Amino acid sequence: QKEVEQDPGPxxxxxxxxxxxxxxxxxxxFQYFMWYRQYSRKGPELLMYTYSSGNKEDGRFTAxxxxxxxxxxxFIRDSQPSxxxxxxxxxSSDYGQNFVFGPGTRLSVLP
Amino acid sequence: EAGVVQSPRYKIIEKKQPVAFWxxxxxxxNTLYWYRxxxxxxxxLLIRYENEEAVDDSQLPKDRFSAERLKGVDSTLKIQxxxxxxxxxxxxxxxxxxxPAGGYTFGSGTRLTVV
Numbered sequence: 001q002k003e004v005e006q007d008p009g010p011x012x013x014x015x016x017x018x019x020x021x022x023x024x025x026x027x028x029x030f031q032y033f034m035w036y037r038q039y040s041r042k043g044p045e046l047l048m049y050t051y052s053s054g055n056k057e058d059g060r061f062t063a064x065x066x067x068x069x070x071x072x073x074x075f076i077r078d079s080q081p082s083x084x085x086x087x088x089x090x091x092s093s094d095y096g097q098n099f100v101f102g103p104g105t106r107l108s109v110l111p
Numbered sequence: 112e113a114g115v116v117q118s119p120r121y122k123i124i125e126k127k128q129p130v131a132f133w134x135x136x137x138x139x140x141n142t143l144y145w146y147r148x149x150x151x152x153x154x155x156l157l158i159r160y161e162n163e164e165a166v167d168d169s170q171l172p173k174d175r176f177s178a179e180r181l182k183g184v185d186s187t188l189k190i191q192x193x194x195x196x197x198x199x200x201x202x203x204x205x206x207x208x209x210x211p212a213g214g215y216t217f218g219s220g221t222r223l224t225v226v
Contacts, residue, residue: 004153008151034214041219041220041222042219042220043115043202043204043217043218043219043220044154044202044217045216045217046214046215046216049214088153088154090153095209097159097167097209098156098167099156099215101153101154101155102153103151103152103153104151104152104153
């Protein structure tokens with residue numbers, strides 16, 4: 001079993017849909033969680049960062065962490081074609097260091 | 112502000128040949144990372160530098176991979192000799208230490224194809 005797993009996708013949704021992207025993990029020591037967006041042939045860019053359990057909202061994006069279930073989610077409201085990318089979750093037990101990435105979920109938002 | 116700059120963007124080499132990748136991090140970022148990203152996978156850490164010191168190279172295949180970070184700024188990652196399985200995107204990232212809000216800034220990567 002891999003340390004961090006994601007739904008592989010690809011996921012296709014119509015413009016305006018609510019998107020849910022999910023990761024599960026096995027290491028209960030993880031307490032720092034990030035979501036990255038990666039466009040084709042580009043490096044990942046940080047979208048959201050959360051610490052421990054709870055929710056965090058930034059514009060159309062909401063990150064949720066449920067440490068008891070070892071499950072994190074990223075919600076995208078009113079999805080746009082420009083949101084089409086691969087979304088990577090990453091997590092660490094050590095602040096700022098040694099982040100482990102999931103394999104990514106490829107999302108396509110269709111106009 | 113310029114981001115993390117990597118070169119070359121693409122490289123095609125024959126197996127058993129050497130190859131080198133270069134990274135220029137964001138000015139003032141003392142932590143530098145090299146990651147490898149295989150097709151359809153997330154990035155995997157190869158080596159992390161704090162200034163010029165390699166503080167985590169446990170995942171670097173030292174029989175063929177080497178890295179250096181001169182004067183704590185630019186860094187070079189080398190593979191010699193390259194194998195078919197080394198085909199991947201090599202990403203460089205940098206951050207302050209500790210990184211604000213947990214984030215690294217990644218470059219666009221070097222896409223290596225070994226034939």
